[in-house]
Amino acid sequence: MAKHYHCPVGGLDCPYWKSKEIIDGKTETCLCKIDGNPYRECDDFYSAYGDECSPEEYTEY
Numbered sequence: 619m620a621k622h623y624h625c626p627v628g629g630l631d632c633p634y635w636k637s638k639e640i641i642d643g644k645t646e647t648c649l650c651k652i653d654g655n656p657y658r659e660c661d662d663f664y665s666a667y668g669d670e671c672s673p674e675e676y677t678e679y
Contacts, residue, residue: 619679623650626666626676
């Protein structure tokens with residue numbers, strides 16, 4: 619399965635936000651399409667999860 623991230627803030631004005639996409643044959647919604655790790659690279663993503671968050675908490679496969 620493909621690794622992907624769901625946007626925790628629904629950033630409609632974010633250039634990396636995508637409303638839906640088919641991933642491995644399943645429709646996924648409210649996606650973060652940033653290159654790299656959004657927890658480290660997006661202030662909104664980070665603030666939604668807080669300081670002590672592991673990648674398993676925000677990454678889907």
